[in-house]
Amino acid sequence: MDYLKLLGLAAGTITSITFLPQVIQIYKTKSARDISINMLALLILGVSMWLVYGIFVKDVAIIYTNSMVLTMSLIMLYFKWRFK
């Protein structure tokens, strides 16, 4: 595997776990007041489109990364509604 592919894989791995600390923090503090609902809406819309794109171009990295971010986004949306 070349260095470029490795860089792409590493970047995808980091992106896929980016929102995990945010999910954990909201769960612990039970507060999501400072999280923008419009940011969440755009995030969910954007990664859903990337997911469809990834399925069409059959790119496993795009599918994996965006499935992870979509999952975290939906949990954050639920928390935003739950904890206000």
Add this chain to the structure above:
Amino acid sequence: MDYLKLLGLAAGTITSITFLPQVIQIYKTKSARDISINMLALLILGVSMWLVYGIFVKDVAIIYTNSMVLTMSLIMLYFKWRFK
């Protein structure tokens, strides 16, 4: 231009403006308490790697999208430090 390319472009455009409402909300409320600093660190690291990747593969969409997200992330990091 085919539909798939259009979908990728639309997804990239939405992703590039995803954090703008978050930046505006923090600026207005002067509060970033609920924003996870670890999320910001991973976001900045991830998009920086995507940016380098985009430069190497000469993909304008990847470079544009990640430059935008990196800019917003750095503003959020500054706000996190500024407003606590």
